[in-house]
């Protein structure tokens with residue numbers, strides 16, 4: 001289960017309204033040696049202890065990275081990219097047994113973060129943020145799908161500059177948009193009726209428009225439905241958006257035209273398409 005832009009955005013909105021003005025009383029790390037050795041979690045408890053006594057000023061999101069801004073130029077950077085659960089706990093409510101980071105606030109509420117796959121939990125001062133690859137990737141000039149500067153014109157121009165296939169243009173470290181993962185990518189190009197191996201720079205005007213519309217409409221729908229069905233929000237609620245194209249669809253029939261869906265190898269992963277709808 002990956003957390004993509006819509007889910008990260010929903011989490012950051014919930015965290016912003018729930019956590020702003022709360023002060024950290026204590027922090028605890030648990031069972032995270034393996035993740036620390038891989039660099040997914042900041043290496044020392046002392047990294048997180050810098051948050052103690054600090055107050056949450058705001059929670060913001062770009063791409064699929066959530067930045068919790070604390071007073072005195074401190075930050076908690078969270079990216080549950082390939083699976084992670086961030087939960088808020090009211091006073092006196094039970095704390096789950098499994099977590100990697102727990103922050104206790106002075107009003108006796110708490111936040112827990114659990115990574116279930118690749119992702120990051122980093123405590124960084126403002127002047128250390130650029131040490132994080134995910135921060136550099138998602139907090140750059142690359143727009144997220146709901147940003148004001150994500151327009152058809154800017155998107156079309158960026159596509160023209162990419163002489164690579166659409167997957168590489170839209171997902172990963174060199175993408176022209178922040179926050180699309182493989183799950184969103186498959187639904188987007190299916191909606192747009194475009195083949196994933198098509199070169200980004202060779203799309204027609206009409207295809208650029210279809211792709212732009214598909215990204216905007218998918219993002220809006222996922223935000224309105226509380227994210228994907230596998231996603232768990234800050235309050236433990238599952239999202240209601242059912243992805244349409246995903247690996248288990250291979251061999252099933254396209255809901256639009258009835259053609260058998262096939263699975264392609266693409267960019268180190270897989271991509272399901274309808275060979276009739278996506279030429």
Ligand SMILES: [Zn+2]
Nearest residue numbers: 254257274277
């Ligand atoms: Zn079809």
